[in-house]
Amino acid sequence: xxxxxRFTIDGTECMAARGQYIVDAARENGIYIPTLCNxxxxxxxxxxxxxxxxxxxxxxxxxxxxxxxxxxxxxxIHDIVELRKSxxxxxxxxxxxxxxxxxxxxxxxxxxxxxxxxxxxPRFPFQFPLRKIDASHPxxxxxxxxxxxxxxxxxxxxxxxxxxxxxxxxRSNRVEVVVDPKLGKQLTDELAQKAMDVCPVGSILVKEKxxxxxxxxxxxxxxxxxxxxxxxxxxxx
Amino acid sequence: xxxxxxxITERYGKDKTRLMDILIDTQTELGCIPREATLQxxxxxxMSEVDVDQTISFYHFFSQKPTGRYKIYLNNSVVANIxxxxxxxxxxxxxxxxxxxxxxxxxxAGLYETSCIGMNDQEPAAIxxxxxxxxxxxxxxxxxxxxxxxxxDIDDMFVADYGDxxxxxxxxxxxxxxxIRKIGPVLERNYKPGQAIEKIINMDPGDIIEEIKKSNIxxxxxxxxxxxxxxxxxxxxxxxxxxxxxxxxxxEPGTFKDRVILTELARLLFEGMVxxxxxxxxxxxxxxxxxxxxxxxxYLESILQTARETNYLGKNIQGRKGFxxxxxIQSGAGAYVCGEESALIESAEGKRGEPxxxxxxxxxxxxxxxPTVVNNVETLCAVVKVILNGxxxxxxxxxxxxxxxxxxxxSGDCKFPGVYEVEWGFSVNxxxxxxxxxxxxxxxxxxxxxxGALISPDEFNRxxxxxxxxxxxxxxILSNERDILTDVVLNFTEFFIEESCGSCSTCRIVPTLLxxxxxxILNARGVKQDIDDMLEWGKILRASRCGLGQTAANxxxxxxxxxxxxxxxxxxxxxxxxxxxDLNAALKEASKATGRVTII
Numbered sequence: 001x002x003x004x005x006r007f008t009i010d011g012t013e014c015m016a017a018r019g020q021y022i023v024d025a026a027r028e029n030g031i032y033i034p035t036l037c038n039x040x041x042x043x044x045x046x047x048x049x050x051x052x053x054x055x056x057x058x059x060x061x062x063x064x065x066x067x068x069x070x071x072x073x074x075x076x077i078h079d080i081v082e083l084r085k086s087x088x089x090x091x092x093x094x095x096x097x098x099x100x101x102x103x104x105x106x107x108x109x110x111x112x113x114x115x116x117x118x119x120x121x122p123r124f125p126f127q128f129p130l131r132k133i134d135a136s137h138p139x140x141x142x143x144x145x146x147x148x149x150x151x152x153x154x155x156x157x158x159x160x161x162x163x164x165x166x167x168x169x170x171r172s173n174r175v176e177v178v179v180d181p182k183l184g185k186q187l188t189d190e191l192a193q194k195a196m197d198v199c200p201v202g203s204i205l206v207k208e209k210x211x212x213x214x215x216x217x218x219x220x221x222x223x224x225x226x227x228x229x230x231x232x233x234x235x236x237x
Numbered sequence: 238x239x240x241x242x243x244x245i246t247e248r249y250g251k252d253k254t255r256l257m258d259i260l261i262d263t264q265t266e267l268g269c270i271p272r273e274a275t276l277q278x279x280x281x282x283x284m285s286e287v288d289v290d291q292t293i294s295f296y297h298f299f300s301q302k303p304t305g306r307y308k309i310y311l312n313n314s315v316v317a318n319i320x321x322x323x324x325x326x327x328x329x330x331x332x333x334x335x336x337x338x339x340x341x342x343x344x345x346a347g348l349y350e351t352s353c354i355g356m357n358d359q360e361p362a363a364i365x366x367x368x369x370x371x372x373x374x375x376x377x378x379x380x381x382x383x384x385x386x387x388x389x390d391i392d393d394m395f396v397a398d399y400g401d402x403x404x405x406x407x408x409x410x411x412x413x414x415x416x417i418r419k420i421g422p423v424l425e426r427n428y429k430p431g432q433a434i435e436k437i438i439n440m441d442p443g444d445i446i447e448e449i450k451k452s453n454i455x456x457x458x459x460x461x462x463x464x465x466x467x468x469x470x471x472x473x474x475x476x477x478x479x480x481x482x483x484x485x486x487x488x489e490p491g492t493f494k495d496r497v498i499l500t501e502l503a504r505l506l507f508e509g510m511v512x513x514x515x516x517x518x519x520x521x522x523x524x525x526x527x528x529x530x531x532x533x534x535x536y537l538e539s540i541l542q543t544a545r546e547t548n549y550l551g552k553n554i555q556g557r558k559g560f561x562x563x564x565x566i567q568s569g570a571g572a573y574v575c576g577e578e579s580a581l582i583e584s585a586e587g588k589r590g591e592p593x594x595x596x597x598x599x600x601x602x603x604x605x606x607x608p609t610v611v612n613n614v615e616t617l618c619a620v621v622k623v624i625l626n627g628x629x630x631x632x633x634x635x636x637x638x639x640x641x642x643x644x645x646x647x648s649g650d651c652k653f654p655g656v657y658e659v660e661w662g663f664s665v666n667x668x669x670x671x672x673x674x675x676x677x678x679x680x681x682x683x684x685x686x687x688x689g690a691l692i693s694p695d696e697f698n699r700x701x702x703x704x705x706x707x708x709x710x711x712x713x714i715l716s717n718e719r720d721i722l723t724d725v726v727l728n729f730t731e732f733f734i735e736e737s738c739g740s741c742s743t744c745r746i747v748p749t750l751l752x753x754x755x756x757x758i759l760n761a762r763g764v765k766q767d768i769d770d771m772l773e774w775g776k777i778l779r780a781s782r783c784g785l786g787q788t789a790a791n792x793x794x795x796x797x798x799x800x801x802x803x804x805x806x807x808x809x810x811x812x813x814x815x816x817x818x819d820l821n822a823a824l825k826e827a828s829k830a831t832g833r834v835t836i837i
Binding site for chain 2: 044045046047048049050052059061064065066083086087090091093094123124125127148149151159161162163164165166167168169170171172173174175178179180181182183
C-alpha cells in the first residue's frame with residue numbers, strides 16, 4: 001500500500017500522507033476546512049460539526065474521518081458553507097456572547113469564524129439563557145455564558161492520574177461543562193493557562209491577568225482565521 | 238454509607254467500565270446517589286467527582302436527591318396522552334399535592350415524567366419503584382395513593398390479575414399484557430430451545446455467516462444493515478476478544494415488541510446471541526436492556542442460569558471444544574439515544590451514552606475497543622430460525638429487498654393494539670384492517686416512531702419494507718379527533734429535545750428553536766416566514782452525528798410535507814412579520830413584584 005493517498009477537494013487534485021484526518025490532509029494541500037472543537041494533539045470529537053464536508057454524497061466531519069484513496073470531498077460548496085455559517089450563528093444565539101467586553105476578543109475562534117463567514121446578525125432568535133459564572137476556583141474563572149460546549153478542555157486537560165478536571169454535566173439543551181470542585185482548586189498555573197489557551201472562546205479565563213496583549217494586536221485582529229493555511233505556498237509535485 | 242458504597246464498588250472489582258452497574262446498585266441501596274456516594278465511587282475507581290457525575294447526570298433514572306419512598310414515573314408519550322394520561326397526571330398531582338419533579342414533604346412519593354416506557358398498547362402506564370402499572374384511570378390512581386399512604390408494599394398494590402404468559406411467572410409477576418395478536422416464524426409457539434445450537438456446533442462459522450447472508454436478513458432495529466455482512470466484518474476484524482451486544486434498548490416511542498420477545502422468547506434471543514458468538518468468534522455477550530424493563534431482569538437472569546447449568550452457555554458448549562460463550566445483562570438508566578449502537582457501547586462501558594464518530598465502526602472497534610456486533614433483539618431471534626430452516630426458506634417470506642417478517646408494535650386509535658408479526662410488504666391499509674381501525678376515521682399513521690414518517694390517507698397504500706417505508710416496527714394510528722400539531726408533532730419534538738445527548742451543536746440547539754417556532758404558530762402568532770424557516774432550519778440537523786440528531790426535525794418536516802394545511806390554517810394571513818414577542822407575558826413577573834399593572 002502506498003504511503004500517500006490521492007483525493008480531490010472541490011475538484012482540485014490533492015495528495016497527502018495516509019492515516020490522517022481529512023482536515024489535516026486538506027491543510028497539507030493549502031486548503032482550509034473551518035474547525036472549532038478540533039485542537040492539535042487532542043483526540044477529535046466532532047461535536048461542533050463546523051468541519052462538515054460531503055464525501056461521496058454523505059455529510060461527514062473532516063476532523064474525525066480518516067482520508068482515503070479516491071475520496072471526492074466537497075468543501076466550499078454553497079450549501080455546505082451555508083450550513084457552517086448556520087452553525088456559527090447557532091452557537092452565538094445559544095449562549096450570551098458580548099465580544100466588546102470579552103478578554104478573548106481577537107483571539108476568539110468563534111468570533112473569528114463569524115468574521116470569516118461575514119455574519120452581521122444571526123438568522124436565529126437569541127435564546128438569552130440564564131447562565132452562571134463559576135469563580136470558585138483560585139486560578140480560573142469558568143464563564144458559562146460563553147461556553148460553546150466543544151469539549152476541548154474536557155479532552156485536553158487531565159490530572160496526572162488521568163482524571164477529568166472539566167466534564168459535561170446533564171444532557172439535552174441543559175448540558176454544561178463544569179469544573180471538578182476538588183481538582184479545580186488544585187489546578188497548577190501551567191494547567192490553568194493551558195485550559196485558557198485550549199478554550200476557543202472566553203469561557204475559561206486565568207484569574208488576575210487580563211488584556212496583556214492589547215486589542216488590535218491579537219491573533220485574528222488583522223488576518224482571517226484559516227488564512228495561515230491558505231497563504232502557504234504549496235509546491236505541487 | 239461509605240462502607241455500603243465500598244461494598245458495591247468491590248462487587249464490580251472497582252472497574253470503571255462497570256460504573257453503570259455501580260450506580261444502579263448504589264441507587265437501589267440508598268434510594269438515590271447523594272454526593273457523598275459519588276465521592277466514594279470516584280475515590281474507589283480513581284476518577285474525579287465530575288467524571289462520575291457526568292455519567293449520573295446523563296441518565297434520566299438516576300437521582301442525586303431523595304425521590305420519595307414511592308418513585309412514580311408517568312409516561313408522557315403521544316399514545317399515553319391519547320389514552321387519558323392527562324387525567325391520570327392531574328389526579329396524582331391532586332392526591333399527592335405535588336407537581337412534577339417534586340417530592341411530598343413527608344418523603345412519601347416523588348412524581349416524575351418520563352419518555353415512552355414501551356407500554357403503548359396498555360396506556361396510560363407508569364413505573365413505580367421499577368414495577369409497571371398499566372391501564373391507569375383516575376379512580377385507580379386514588380386507590381394507589383391511598384395504598385401508598387398506608388405504606389403498602391409495591392407488589393401488594395396490584396389489584397388486577399397478572400398479565401398473560403410469562404408475565405405471571407414467579408420472577409416477573411407483572412400486570413403487563415403481551416397482546417400478541419399475530420404470530421409468524423419468529424413468534425411461533427413450536428420453538429424448541431437449543432436445537433439451533435446443537436446444529437451449529439458441527440458447522441463451520443464461515444458457513445453460518447454464508448447462510449445468514451443468503452437469507453438477506455437486515456437489522457430489525459430500523460437502520461437495516463445486512464446482518465450477515467456485519468458478522469463477516471466482525472469475524473474478519475483483528476482483535477484479541479470479540480463481543481456480541483444485543484440492543485434491547487427499544488426507546489422509539491410506540492415500540493414495544495422487544496419487551497414481548499424478552500418476556501416470552503428470551504431463550505430464543507439468547508440462542509441467537511450464542512449463534513452470533515460462534516459465527517464471529519466472540520466469547521462474551523451482553524444484553525443491554527433499557528431500565529424501563531428492569532422488572533424482567535430477575536427472570537432473564539434465571540434463564541441465563543438454566544442455560545449455564547445445561548451447558549448452552551459456558552465453556553465447551555454442548556461438548557464443542559473451545560466454544561466458550563457467556564452472557565451478562567447490562568441495564569441502561571433511561572436514555573433514548575443509547576439505542577444508537579455506538580452510544581449503547583459507550584453506556585455499556587459505564588459512560589455517557591454519546592454516539593461515537595464513525596469510522597471506526599463497532600465491528601472494528603466496539604465494546605472496550607474490540608470488534609463488536611450490535612444486533613437488535615428481533616434480528617437475533619430471526620437468525621435462529623434461519624439456522625434451523627435455511628436462508629432460502631427465510632427468503633420465501635417478504636419481498637425481494639426485504640426478506641422475512643417484521644414484528645410490529647401497533648398502538649393508538651384501533652380496536653386491537655398489540656404485537657403483530659407480518660411479512661414485509663404489508664401495506665398500511667392491510668394493517669389498518671388487521672388491527673380493527675375505523676379507516677374512514679383515521680387521520681394519519683405515524684410509521685417508525687418520531688424519527689419516522691407521519692403519513693396521510695392518500696399514502697396508506699404504501700408498503701412496509703426497506704424499499705418503501707423502512708421501520709423498526711412501530712405504527713401509531715391517529716384518528717380524526719387528534720390534534721396532529723399539538724398532540725403529536727409538539728410532543729415528538731419535545732421528546733427529541735429531551736433525549737439529545739447534547740454533544741453535537743446542531744442537535745443540541747436546533748430542535749429547541751423549532752419547538753419555539755411551532756409554539757409561535759400554535760399561539761396564533763405565526764406567519765408564513767415561520768413555516769419557511771422551519772423547513773430551512775430542519776435541514777441543519779442532517780449534519781448531526783447520529784440518527785437521533787439527523788431525524789430530530791422529522792416530526793415537523795414530515796407533518797409539513799403531508800399536513801401542511803394544518804400549519805397554514807394557524808398562521809396569520811394578513812401579516813408578513815410578527816416578532817412573536819408577548820410584552821404582557823414578559824412583564825408579568827415585574828408587574829407582580831411591583832404590584833403595578835402594565836397596560837399597553
